[in-house]
Amino acid sequence: MSHGSIIKVPFGPQHPALKEPENFLFEVDGEIVVDVKPRLGYNHRGIEKAFELRTYIQNIYLAERICGICSDAHTTCYTQAIEELLNVELPPRARYIRVIIAELERIHSHALWVGIAAHEIGFDTLFMYVWRDRETVLDLFEMISGNRIHYAMNTIGGVRRDIHAAMVPKIIKGLDFLEERLKYYLRIVQTEQTILKRTVGVGILKPKDAVNLCAVGPTLRASGIKNDVRSDDPYAAYDEIPFNVITHSGCDILSRTLVRCEEMLESIKIIRYALDSMPEGIIRVQVPKKVPQGEVVSRVEAPRGELIHYAKSNGTTKPERYKVRSPTLANIPALCKMLLGGYVADIPIVLAGIDPCFACMDRMAFVDIKQNKKWVWTMQQLRRKYAKE
Amino acid sequence: MGLDYAAVKKEVRKRMTSETIVSLIRILVFPGAMFLFALAFFYEWVDRKFFARLQNRYGPLHTGPHGILQPLADFLKLLSKEDITPHASDRLVFALAPVFYLALPLTTLFVIPVLDPTSFIAFEGDLVFVLFAFTLIIITVFLAGWSSINRFGTIGSMRAVLQMLGYEIPMGLVAFGPAIAANSLSISRIVGWQSLNFWLILLQPLGFAIFTVCLLAELQFVPFDIPEAETEIVAGWRTEFSGRKLALLRLGKDLELVLASALIASLYLGGPQQFWLIPPIVAFLVKTTFAVMLLSLLRAVFARFRIDQMLSGLWKYLLPLATLQIILIQAGLGG
Amino acid sequence: MALIKEALKQLFQKPATLKYPYEKLTVPKDFRGRPIWDMKKCIGCGLCSNVCPSGAIEMIGKGLEAEINHYVDRCMFCGQCAEICPENAIRMSEEYELADFDRSKMLHEYKKDS
Numbered sequence: 001m002s003h004g005s006i007i008k009v010p011f012g013p014q015h016p017a018l019k020e021p022e023n024f025l026f027e028v029d030g031e032i033v034v035d036v037k038p039r040l041g042y043n044h045r046g047i048e049k050a051f052e053l054r055t056y057i058q059n060i061y062l063a064e065r066i067c068g069i070c071s072d073a074h075t076t077c078y079t080q081a082i083e084e085l086l087n088v089e090l091p092p093r094a095r096y097i098r099v100i101i102a103e104l105e106r107i108h109s110h111a112l113w114v115g116i117a118a119h120e121i122g123f124d125t126l127f128m129y130v131w132r133d134r135e136t137v138l139d140l141f142e143m144i145s146g147n148r149i150h151y152a153m154n155t156i157g158g159v160r161r162d163i164h165a166a167m168v169p170k171i172i173k174g175l176d177f178l179e180e181r182l183k184y185y186l187r188i189v190q191t192e193q194t195i196l197k198r199t200v201g202v203g204i205l206k207p208k209d210a211v212n213l214c215a216v217g218p219t220l221r222a223s224g225i226k227n228d229v230r231s232d233d234p235y236a237a238y239d240e241i242p243f244n245v246i247t248h249s250g251c252d253i254l255s256r257t258l259v260r261c262e263e264m265l266e267s268i269k270i271i272r273y274a275l276d277s278m279p280e281g282i283i284r285v286q287v288p289k290k291v292p293q294g295e296v297v298s299r300v301e302a303p304r305g306e307l308i309h310y311a312k313s314n315g316t317t318k319p320e321r322y323k324v325r326s327p328t329l330a331n332i333p334a335l336c337k338m339l340l341g342g343y344v345a346d347i348p349i350v351l352a353g354i355d356p357c358f359a360c361m362d363r364m365a366f367v368d369i370k371q372n373k374k375w376v377w378t379m380q381q382l383r384r385k386y387a388k389e
Numbered sequence: 390m391g392l393d394y395a396a397v398k399k400e401v402r403k404r405m406t407s408e409t410i411v412s413l414i415r416i417l418v419f420p421g422a423m424f425l426f427a428l429a430f431f432y433e434w435v436d437r438k439f440f441a442r443l444q445n446r447y448g449p450l451h452t453g454p455h456g457i458l459q460p461l462a463d464f465l466k467l468l469s470k471e472d473i474t475p476h477a478s479d480r481l482v483f484a485l486a487p488v489f490y491l492a493l494p495l496t497t498l499f500v501i502p503v504l505d506p507t508s509f510i511a512f513e514g515d516l517v518f519v520l521f522a523f524t525l526i527i528i529t530v531f532l533a534g535w536s537s538i539n540r541f542g543t544i545g546s547m548r549a550v551l552q553m554l555g556y557e558i559p560m561g562l563v564a565f566g567p568a569i570a571a572n573s574l575s576i577s578r579i580v581g582w583q584s585l586n587f588w589l590i591l592l593q594p595l596g597f598a599i600f601t602v603c604l605l606a607e608l609q610f611v612p613f614d615i616p617e618a619e620t621e622i623v624a625g626w627r628t629e630f631s632g633r634k635l636a637l638l639r640l641g642k643d644l645e646l647v648l649a650s651a652l653i654a655s656l657y658l659g660g661p662q663q664f665w666l667i668p669p670i671v672a673f674l675v676k677t678t679f680a681v682m683l684l685s686l687l688r689a690v691f692a693r694f695r696i697d698q699m700l701s702g703l704w705k706y707l708l709p710l711a712t713l714q715i716i717l718i719q720a721g722l723g724g
Numbered sequence: 725m726a727l728i729k730e731a732l733k734q735l736f737q738k739p740a741t742l743k744y745p746y747e748k749l750t751v752p753k754d755f756r757g758r759p760i761w762d763m764k765k766c767i768g769c770g771l772c773s774n775v776c777p778s779g780a781i782e783m784i785g786k787g788l789e790a791e792i793n794h795y796v797d798r799c800m801f802c803g804q805c806a807e808i809c810p811e812n813a814i815r816m817s818e819e820y821e822l823a824d825f826d827r828s829k830m831l832h833e834y835k836k837d838s
C-alpha cells in the first residue's frame with residue numbers, strides 16, 4: 001500500500017486515542033509507521049515545586065494527586081521515603097493494610113486498562129463489561145476509605161483507617177465476584193479471534209531492547225523478564241506474603257494483556273492472604289513534624305511499573321527537593337521502539353499497551369543540548385522571568 | 390369527426406393532475422421521503438437502544454418515550470450548529486458530498502418494495518442498480534474525505550475505497566444468488582418468487598451470512614468501521630464535517646442502514662408479504678427491524694480489524710465462499 | 725464470537741447504568757463528603773486551616789472568637805482537618821452534590837453563634 005510519499009500524522013495533544021494530552025508526531029508511509037517523535041510536557045503541573053512549598057503532611061495529599069489511578073502507589077512511595085528519613089518503624093497491621101489497598105488499586109488500574117485496550121481496538125462491548133465490573137473495586141474502596149479514587153489511606157507512620165472485621169466479608173464477597181468475572185475475561189481475551197488478530201505479534205519489544213531501554217512493570221514482564229519491586233526489594237508486608245511474579249514471553253500486546261489479567265488474579269490471592277493473616281494492633285504511630293536532614297530514594301511497584309520518589313530534607317517542616325520518576329516516563333523509549341514499523345491502525349493499542357499515565361509523567365527540567373547543560377528553574381527565577389514579559 | 394377536443398383535453402388534464410398528485414404524495418410522503426426519513430430515525434434509535442442493551446446500558450432515555458426522539462433531536466441540534474468549511478478544502482465537492490451521501494440511499498430505496506410486493510419503481514435489473522448505488526456511496530465517501538484536505542480524512546477515505554475493493558465482489562456475487570433462484574434481476578420479482586416458494590434464507594443460508602458480513606462492511610460497522618475508526622483516525626473521512634453537513638451525513642448513514650436492512654428483508658426474508666390478516670407493510674417493518682437488530686448484535690461482539698487483515702480475510706475466505714454459494718445454486722441446491 | 729452469549733444474556737438483565745439525577749446511590753457510613761464545623765466545640769486553634777493542603781479553610785480572628793470560612797470549591801475532601809482537630813469539631817458529612825455556577829455560593833461561613 002506504499003505510495004512513496006511520507007505523510008506526517010500528529011497524534012495529540014488532542015486525540016480520541018489519548019485520554020490525556022501528549023503529542024506524538026508519526027511519519028507514515030502508507031499505513032506503515034517509519035518514524036515517531038514524542039513530545040512530552042503538555043501536562044506539566046509544577047508538582048515538584050509545589051512539594052517544596054508544602055509541609056510533609058500536606059504533601060501526602062499532593063502526592064496522591066500526581067495521578068488519579070495509581071494514587072495509592074504515589075502516597076505509599078512518598079510516606080515510605082519520609083518514614084525512612086524519620087527512621088520510623090511501621091506497625092505490622094498498617095503494613096498489611098497498605099498491601100491490601102495497593103493490590104485493590106492494582107486490580108482497579110489493570111481492569112481500567114483492559115477496558116481501554118478493548119476500546120482502542122474498537123471492542124466497546126468488552127470495554128463496557130470490564131468497567132461495569134470494575135465498579136466493584138471502587139465500591140470496596142468507598143467502603144474502606146470513604147472515597148472511590150483518592151483513598152487518602154496512607155499517612156506518615158501508618159494508615160489513617162482500619163479495615164474492620166465487619167468489612168472483611170464484604171471484601172471477600174467482592175473478590176469472589178471479581179475473580180469469576182476476571183477469569184471469564186481472561187478466557188475471552190484468549191479465545192476471541194478478532195482480539196487475537198489485533199494483539200498477537202503487534203508492538204513487539206524484544207527482551208534485549210526492553211532491558212536496554214529500561215522498560216518497567218507489565219511492559220517489561222510481558223517481554224519475559226522477571227522484575228518486580230514487590231519481590232526484588234520488598235516494601236510494606238510483601239516480604240511476608242507469598243506470591244508469583246507473572247511473566248509472559250510473547251513480547252507483544254497479547255502478552256501485556258495476559259500479564260495484567262493474571263496479575264489481577266494474583267492480586268486477589270494476595271488480598272485474601274493478607275486479610276487472613278493480618279496481625280492485630282495499632283495502625284499508626286505518631287511522628288514529629290520536622291524531618292531530619294537527609295536524602296532518600298523510595299521505590300514502589302505501581303500498577304504501571306516501578307515508581308521512584310526522591311526526597312531531600314533540610315531539617316525543616318518542608319522538603320528541600322522532591323523528585324518523582326513515574327513508570328510511564330521510563331516506558332516512553334520502549335514505546336517508541338514498539339511503534340516503529342507497525343501499522344497506523346496499531347498505534348492506539350500500542351500506545352495504550354504501556355498503560356500510559358501522562359499526568360504522572362510530565363515534569364519540568366530544562367536541557368540545553370548545545371551547551372550540554374541541565375538546570376531547574378527556581379521559583380524566584382520564574383517570577384523574575386515572567387515579571388519581565 | 391365530432392370529437393370535442395376541449396373536453397378530452399380537460400379530461401386528460403384532470404386525470405393527469407390526480408395521478409400526479411398521487412405519485413407526488415407517494416414520492417414525498419408515503420412510502421417516499423418523509424416515511425423513509427422517519428424510518429431512518431426509528432432504526433437509528435433501534436440500533437442505539439439495542440446496542441446499549443447488549444452492553445448492559447439504557448441507551449437514549451429521556452427524549453420522548455424511551456428516548457425514541459433522540460435521533461431526531463440530534464439531527465435538529467446539528468442543523469443549528471455552526472457549519473465550518475476548512476480553508477484549504479475543495480469547497481464545491483465538500484459541500485456537495487453530504488447531499489449526495491443523503492440522496493443516494495434515498496433514491497435507491499424507491500426500488501425496494503415496502504407497501505406491497507411490487508416496489509414503487511420496479512424494472513428488470515434494479516438489483517444491479519442497488520449494487521451500483523452502493524459503489525457510488527463509497528465514491529461519495531471518498532470524495533468527502535478527499536476534499537476536506539485533512540490527514541485523517543485522507544487516510545479514512547483511502548481506507549474506505551480499499552475496503553470497498555474487499556467486500557464489493559463477494560457482495561455482488563451472493564446478491565445474484567436470489568436473482569438466479571427467482572430467475573429475475575428485479576427485487577420485486579425476487580420478493581414475489583419468495584412468497585410463492587420458500588424464504589431464501591432457508592435455501593441459501595451461506596449467501597445470507599456472506600451478504601450480512603458485506604453489509605456490515607458497507608455500513609462501516611464494527612468490525613469493519615476501519616474508515617472512521619475513532620481511536621485511530623479521529624472520525625476518519627467525516628473528521629472535518631460539522632453542522633448541517635454532518636447532520637446530512639448522519640441522516641444519510643441512517644438511510645443506508647434502512648437500505649441495508651430492507652435489502653436483507655427483501656432478498657432473503659421474503660420482503661413485504663401478506664400473512665393471513667397482517668398487512669405487508671407490518672411484515673416489512675418487522676423483518677427490517679430484525680435485520681437492524683442482527684446488524685447491531687454483530688457490531689457488538691467483535692473488535693475492529695486492521696485494513697490489511699480485513700482485505701486479505703475477505704479475499705481469502707469470503708470470495709471463495711461466495712463462489713461456492715453460486716456453484717451450489719447452479720448445481721440445483723438452494724434455487 | 726466468544727462474547728455473543730454474554731451479550732444476549734444482558735438483554736434480560738436490568739441495565740447497570742444509574743439514572744443519576746433521578747436515582748441516587750446511598751453513600752457508605754464513613755464517606756468523606758463536605759466537612760462541617762461544629763462551632764460550639766471549636767476552640768479556634770487554627771490547626772485545620774494550617775494543615776489544609778489546598779488552602780480551603782480560612783480563619784477569621786483568633787481563639788474562641790474565631791470564625792471559619794470554608795471554600796468548597798478549593799476543598800479536596802482529604803479529611804485531614806477532621807483528623808487533626810483536637811476537639812473533634814469537624815465532621816465529614818455525606819453531602820457530595822456541591823457544584824454550583826456561582827463561586828460565592830460555594831463558600832460556607834461558620835459563625836460563633838450558629
